[in-house]
Amino acid sequence: xxxxxxxxxxxxxxxxxxxxxxxxxxxxxxxxxxxxxxxxxxxxxxxxxxxxxxxxxxxxxxxxxxxxxxxxxxxxxxxxxxxxxxxxxxxxxxxxxxxxxxxxxxxxxxxxxxxxxxxxxxxxxxxxxxxxxxxxxxxxxxxxxxxxxxxxxxxxxxxxxxxxxxxxxxxxxxxxx
Amino acid sequence: xxxxxxxxxxxxxxxxxxxxxxxxxxxxxxxxxxxxxxxxxxxxxxxxxxxxxxxxxxxxxxxxxxxxxxxxxxxxxxxxxxxxxxxxxxxxxxxxxxxxxxxxxxxxxxxxxxxxxxxxxxxxxxxxxxxxxxxxxxxxxxxxxxxxxxxxxxxxxxxxxxxxxxxxxxxxxxxxxxxxxxxxxxxxxxxxxxxxxxxxxxxxxxxxxxxxxxxxxxxxxxxxxxxxxxxxxxxxxxxxxxxxxxxxxxxxxxxxxxxxxxxxxxxxxxxxxxxxxxxxxxxxxxxxxxxxxxxxxxxxxxxxxxxxxxxxxxxxxxxxxxxxxxxxxxxxxxxxxxxxxxxxxxxxxxxxxxxxxxxxxxxxxxxxxxxxxxxxxxxxxxxxxxxxxxxxxxxxxxxxxxxxxxxxxxxxxxxxxxxxxxxxxxxxxxxxxxxxxxxxxxxxxx
Numbered sequence: 001x002x003x004x005x006x007x008x009x010x011x012x013x014x015x016x017x018x019x020x021x022x023x024x025x026x027x028x029x030x031x032x033x034x035x036x037x038x039x040x041x042x043x044x045x046x047x048x049x050x051x052x053x054x055x056x057x058x059x060x061x062x063x064x065x066x067x068x069x070x071x072x073x074x075x076x077x078x079x080x081x082x083x084x085x086x087x088x089x090x091x092x093x094x095x096x097x098x099x100x101x102x103x104x105x106x107x108x109x110x111x112x113x114x115x116x117x118x119x120x121x122x123x124x125x126x127x128x129x130x131x132x133x134x135x136x137x138x139x140x141x142x143x144x145x146x147x148x149x150x151x152x153x154x155x156x157x158x159x160x161x162x163x164x165x166x167x168x169x170x171x172x173x174x175x176x177x
Numbered sequence: 178x179x180x181x182x183x184x185x186x187x188x189x190x191x192x193x194x195x196x197x198x199x200x201x202x203x204x205x206x207x208x209x210x211x212x213x214x215x216x217x218x219x220x221x222x223x224x225x226x227x228x229x230x231x232x233x234x235x236x237x238x239x240x241x242x243x244x245x246x247x248x249x250x251x252x253x254x255x256x257x258x259x260x261x262x263x264x265x266x267x268x269x270x271x272x273x274x275x276x277x278x279x280x281x282x283x284x285x286x287x288x289x290x291x292x293x294x295x296x297x298x299x300x301x302x303x304x305x306x307x308x309x310x311x312x313x314x315x316x317x318x319x320x321x322x323x324x325x326x327x328x329x330x331x332x333x334x335x336x337x338x339x340x341x342x343x344x345x346x347x348x349x350x351x352x353x354x355x356x357x358x359x360x361x362x363x364x365x366x367x368x369x370x371x372x373x374x375x376x377x378x379x380x381x382x383x384x385x386x387x388x389x390x391x392x393x394x395x396x397x398x399x400x401x402x403x404x405x406x407x408x409x410x411x412x413x414x415x416x417x418x419x420x421x422x423x424x425x426x427x428x429x430x431x432x433x434x435x436x437x438x439x440x441x442x443x444x445x446x447x448x449x450x451x452x453x454x455x456x457x458x459x460x461x462x463x464x465x466x467x468x469x470x471x472x473x474x475x476x477x478x479x480x481x482x483x484x485x486x487x488x489x490x491x492x493x494x495x496x497x498x499x500x501x502x503x504x505x506x507x508x509x510x511x512x513x514x515x516x517x518x519x520x521x522x523x524x525x526x527x528x529x530x531x532x533x534x535x536x537x538x539x540x541x542x543x544x545x546x547x548x549x550x551x552x553x554x555x556x557x558x559x560x561x562x563x564x565x566x567x568x569x570x571x572x573x574x575x576x577x578x579x580x581x582x583x584x585x586x587x588x589x590x591x592x593x594x595x596x597x598x599x600x601x602x603x604x605x606x607x608x609x610x611x612x613x614x615x616x617x618x619x620x621x622x623x
Contacts, residue, residue, distance in 0.1 A: 049552075051376065051377045051378070051379055051380075053282070053283035053284055053377050054281075054282055054283045055282045055283060055284070055285065056281065056282050056285070058285075065282075065283070067376055067377050069375055069376040070375065070376025070377045070378070070379070070527070071376075071542075071546055072379055072546075072550070072551050072552055073546065073552045074542065074543060074546050075547070076498075078498040078499075078500050078501075079497065079498040079543065079547050081498075081500075082411060082413075082498045082499045082500075082547065082554065083547075083554060085411055085499070086407045086408065086411060086554050087407075089406070089407040089410040089411065090407075091406035091407040091410060092407040092554075092557070092558065093404070093407075093557075093558040093561045093562060094557035094558050094560070094561040095557075166283065166380065167380040167381060167382060167522065168379070168380065168381040168382070168551055169381075169382055170381065170382075170551075171381070171382075171383045171384065171560040171561065171564055172381075172551055172552065172556070172557040172560045172561065173551050173552040173557075174552070174557045174561075
């Protein structure tokens with residue numbers, strides 16, 4: 001779903017609804033309410049953050065270097081659950097004490113798909129601060145999501161995170177995008 | 178309680194620190210300042226990184242003529258490229274005209290590298306073949322044959338692992354590696370089809386010294402139970418402390434290399450040969466150079482190996498997630514590339530035998546991604562801890578402290594070990610770390 005291969009337009013109410021879902025999702029992620037976040041994703045979710053490299057344009061798109069076969073995260077529901085349960089042990093030192101994380105979500109675009117799901121694209125800027133120093137890390141990305149209506153609630157069925165970084169400027173990726 | 182010692186004016190300078198360190202190492206100690214010090218770093222880049230064989234790439238990353246990847250030794254950029262004749266080269270990414278980087282993508286395929294500044298153009302073997310309006314601009318003065326891209330002084334490969342060296346006078350790669358080759362074979366020669374590195378590496382920057390990161394892979398299984406306690410709690414690493422203690426720790430004397438080979442501790446139920454399927458084990462029987470190597474591999478469930486200075490390989494039996502039934506091993510190659518005092522860039526690759534099924538490769542990549550690498554549920558916590566060691570090592574009071582390598586000082590080598598090197602029959606020992614630092618110090622003072 002880009003400006004050139006967009007699916008069908010959706011009603012403004014749907015866009016408002018999905019935007020609200022994304023904001024609520026960000027709240028859960030930023031407050032570490034990860035069990036509740038897991039309730040927002042489908043059982044068959046695919047969640048991927050590909051490695052991106054600095055690369056000249058070779059095809060039609062100027063969004064280059066997004067790797068098809070190497071990832072920073074390549075998750076399904078069980079592995080996401082493992083990450084959540086790991087935090088819950090209290091021994092996940094990377095996030096204990098927790099980072100201060102803020103997901104700034106914007107540029108939400110929604111299109112309907114032939115299968116009835118929604119293609120949702122959004123930009124995210126993630127601010128992260130750790131320890132007692134004023135230093136902070138920022139990453140930005142485009143999230144290419146598929147949302148599905150399950151028993152009246154919109155659930156995340158797919159997320160592909162297109163990073164704006166090649167070499168990642170953080171010591172680890174201990175959070176979700 | 179230990180009091181802070183009386184401090185004489187300032188802490189020792191880089192060279193003094195190294196002089197003092199020789200005696201400290203004999204006591205199983207080292208100065209913390211070596212982990213975050215501008216002078217030490219300056220000496221390291223000259224005496225360690227400009228003299229050592231440094232890992233650059235795996236041959237499978239550049240299978241076709243023209244394939245290249247951009248790699249670094251500290252901050253020196255090299256184009257590691259398979260030229261039109263199939264020969265692998267490492268070319269300094271530095272135009273001979275005004276010093277611009279002529280290769281401007283991290284990876285790809287190119288017959289030529291053309292400088293975007295004035296257009297000097299080099300074949301993928303490094304020869305200068307094009308100078309715009311050469312006749313009008315230079316007449317007959319320009320000796321193009323003498324102005325090719327500079328080749329790395331030394332380049333060689335072992336079982337597909339490509340190493341480069343900035344020192345023309347360095348010993349041959351085979352001699353540099355020495356007996357660690359026997360252990361590298363265990364990683365790289367399990368299949369007649371060879372090893373395949375899949376995709377681009379994860380790259381990320383961590384405020385830590387390269388030696389601290391390397392320690393974990395050379396000879397520190399002792400940290401597993403505490404650092405990785407979250408994953409112990411989830412059953413992804415055994416709770417039994419014997420697990421981290423169990424196994425053989427092997428060092429290659431005088432070389433600084435090391436390996437850890439961990440089998441199944443008594444009472445555990447882990448399948449042999451990292452949990453590979455039967456047909457893969459049969460292929461390994463044919464492929465591994467010696468019966469002894471196969472027998473050692475057969476008993477191994479977790480193996481780590483490090484080539485001095487900054488290549489590490491980690492190869493454990495694992496599960497893609499904590500509910501997965503069964504075991505799928507994974508392998509990751511690492512370079513801890515120093516960027517400055519107390520700062521590194523990590524390159525992390527995923528590797529697997531080329532002839533494994535696509536299904537196995539996918540599961541193995543999950544075993545890797547979800548435990549190691551930038552988002553790994555184990556490695557996230559390593560990075561968090563490392564940064565604070567480096568932070569302390571750079572402080573006024575921290576830099577005069579010592580770090581401790583006295584674990585297992587009374588352990589005697591295993592007389593029955595079949596492989597080369599000196600093997601300790603237990604992993605609760607700092608023997609490999611001391612071997613690494615002895616080699617490091619030798620180069621630093623040399």
